[in-house]
Amino acid sequence: MAQLTFKELKKVYEGDVVAVQDFNLKVDDEEFIVLVGPSGCGKSTTLRMVAGLEDISQGDLYIDDVRVNDVAPKDRDIAMVFQSYALYPHMTVYDNMAFSLKLRKFPKDEIDERVQNAADILGLKPYLDRKPKALSGGQKQRVALGRAIVRDANVFLMDEPLSNLDAKLRVQMRAEIIKLHKRIKTTTVYVTHDQIEAMTMADRIVIMNDGFIQQVGVPKEIYDYPNNVFVGGFIGTPAMNFVYGKFTKGGDFVSDNVKVKVPEAKAKLLKDKGYEDKRIILGIRPEDIHDENIVLETYKDSHVKLKVEVSELLGAETNVYAKIGDKEIVARVDARDDIKMGQELELAFDMNKVHFFDIDTEERIKNN
Amino acid sequence: MQKLHVHLAQSDPHSMVRELLVGLYPSIQFLISEDTYTFFSIDINDTVELPLEELHDLLVTDFEMRFTLIHHPDQASEIAAGILKEGILVLQNGTLSLEEALFELFRTKAQLLKPIKKRLFEKLSQNDLVTLKAFGNANMKASNAAKRLFIHRNTMQYRLDHILEVTGIDVKTFKGLFMIHALQTL
Numbered sequence: 001m002a003q004l005t006f007k008e009l010k011k012v013y014e015g016d017v018v019a020v021q022d023f024n025l026k027v028d029d030e031e032f033i034v035l036v037g038p039s040g041c042g043k044s045t046t047l048r049m050v051a052g053l054e055d056i057s058q059g060d061l062y063i064d065d066v067r068v069n070d071v072a073p074k075d076r077d078i079a080m081v082f083q084s085y086a087l088y089p090h091m092t093v094y095d096n097m098a099f100s101l102k103l104r105k106f107p108k109d110e111i112d113e114r115v116q117n118a119a120d121i122l123g124l125k126p127y128l129d130r131k132p133k134a135l136s137g138g139q140k141q142r143v144a145l146g147r148a149i150v151r152d153a154n155v156f157l158m159d160e161p162l163s164n165l166d167a168k169l170r171v172q173m174r175a176e177i178i179k180l181h182k183r184i185k186t187t188t189v190y191v192t193h194d195q196i197e198a199m200t201m202a203d204r205i206v207i208m209n210d211g212f213i214q215q216v217g218v219p220k221e222i223y224d225y226p227n228n229v230f231v232g233g234f235i236g237t238p239a240m241n242f243v244y245g246k247f248t249k250g251g252d253f254v255s256d257n258v259k260v261k262v263p264e265a266k267a268k269l270l271k272d273k274g275y276e277d278k279r280i281i282l283g284i285r286p287e288d289i290h291d292e293n294i295v296l297e298t299y300k301d302s303h304v305k306l307k308v309e310v311s312e313l314l315g316a317e318t319n320v321y322a323k324i325g326d327k328e329i330v331a332r333v334d335a336r337d338d339i340k341m342g343q344e345l346e347l348a349f350d351m352n353k354v355h356f357f358d359i360d361t362e363e364r365i366k367n368n
Numbered sequence: 369m370q371k372l373h374v375h376l377a378q379s380d381p382h383s384m385v386r387e388l389l390v391g392l393y394p395s396i397q398f399l400i401s402e403d404t405y406t407f408f409s410i411d412i413n414d415t416v417e418l419p420l421e422e423l424h425d426l427l428v429t430d431f432e433m434r435f436t437l438i439h440h441p442d443q444a445s446e447i448a449a450g451i452l453k454e455g456i457l458v459l460q461n462g463t464l465s466l467e468e469a470l471f472e473l474f475r476t477k478a479q480l481l482k483p484i485k486k487r488l489f490e491k492l493s494q495n496d497l498v499t500l501k502a503f504g505n506a507n508m509k510a511s512n513a514a515k516r517l518f519i520h521r522n523t524m525q526y527r528l529d530h531i532l533e534v535t536g537i538d539v540k541t542f543k544g545l546f547m548i549h550a551l552q553t554l
Contacts, residue, residue: 014476053434053461074432082429086422090391100430103384133417147429 002154009059019045036198037208079153083160085144087132094128118149156188229362238330256325261301281357288353289331299348370412375436440466444536454480467543
């Protein structure tokens with residue numbers, strides 16, 4: 001078990017391409033931390049620096065209290081799982097799992113014990129004599145995990161391990177990896193571009209963009225209190241809506257065809273921070289835009305009239321797409337209300353749930 | 369046949385990597401093996417079951433060291449060896465085709481490419497250079513390029529194949545043609 005500490009980590013490639021910078025993070029013992037962000041945001045590079053596959057250009061990386069910048073990968077006691085869930089085709093499942101231990105000259109009986117134990121955890125016992133060819137995608141993925149488990153390493157690094165699986169299997173494996181982590185409790189750094197994986201699996205999420213950490217927090221905190229427009233837009237499907245407008249002296253938010261009352265506490269905050277009569281960004285999640293009468297009555301001051309451009313019935317709910325000015329906006333409403341394209345619709349913003357962002361920095365406006 | 373240059377970041381019981389590769393790829397033939405460097409040829413059909421990218425992942429997880437793999441057609445050995453020799457410190461850990469390895473070097477340490485460029489262009493005749501230029505100007509449309517040069521399009525194809533044969537770089541691919549042009553600018 002181990003703790004990971006990143007101090008001002010920076011990665012610059014030859015040619016002055018900065019992949020990661022100002023990376024500060026402490027991963028607790030037994031924690032399952034997920035690095036998430038769009039491709040090219042530096043998450044895999046960070047993981048590879050932990051693994052020792054990339055040099056660290058600046059800053060320090062500690063595993064427990066040992067600075068490992070210059071420690072060879074094999075001396076870091078780390079096990080990796082890659083996206084390709086590669087297995088040796090000419091070896092049985094057993095031999096695939098045993099291989100790295102054989103390389104490390106473990107005694108035979110200890111190898112056997114570890115492999116049997118891992119196979120037991122992963123439900124692979126009946127397949128130990130099979131070759132990878134005779135396994136399904138999910139089983140192969142479990143063997144790949146097994147290859148990491150037998151190492152009994154201090155830290156697990158997983159680089160998009162599920163992205164080669166089909167959607168159904170991915171959901172299933174997601175749950176299995178969480179269960180596995182609950183059981184073996186190894187500190188894990190998991191990299192994905194899939195925000196759903198991040199939300200469902202992580203103890204804490206690290207959201208990255210352009211080589212910088214945007215926010216670190218537990219999933220709910222990140223969802224409910226995004227630090228900035230990027231985080232708000234990245235986490236959640238459909239994404240958070242952003243409306244550009246002005247905060248008036250009268251305490252309203254005004255934009256094109258929208259005028260909504262800002263609740264007192266939020267209005268005070270905006271005033272205190274000097275946003276009166278200034279342009280700001282309003283962020284609201286699709287599920288916080290309502291069409292039910294009861295909500296419309298409660299929030300009389302925050303109605304918007306919109307013309308439905310597209311309505312997507314998803315089963316339990318309907319995504320309604322409309323436009324405010326030239327910006328698209330999505331509302332997620334109850335599917336029982338039959339909403340047609342072209343229809344005029346009156347909706348209410350749940351103003352207690354909205355966030356305001358600075359138009360220049362795109363940071364959320366909040367109490368210090 | 370494809371050839372594969374493998375560079376290990378540190379010297380290690382090479383025989384173990386070797387033993388593993390023999391098991392994996394029956395057609396494998398070891399050509400040179402030094403401290404941190406192995407060069408072998410392999411039938412590309414052999415890699416269907418275990419593609420080179422996956423081989424790389426496996427080697428990294430099991431041997432826990434950096435590997436740079438450069439794979440290329442038979443005739444480009446000299447260029448690939450040159451790239452590894454010159455550029456090993458700047459090449460990223462991973463599996464690269466010859467063109468990708470050239471591009472990595474071009475992007476990061478272009479000056480290292482000069483000797484490689486020299487060797488490569490020595491192999492091309494004036495005719496080849498004219499062909500390349502016309503092919504690029506015609507946006508990789510061989511028949512248009514042939515018209516411009518007043519030659520038959522089969523002759524054009526033959527010449528492009530000939531360039532692949534002498535350099536190992538397939539200029540009919542975007543990456544290949546791009547790299548040849550990029551090298552010309554050095």
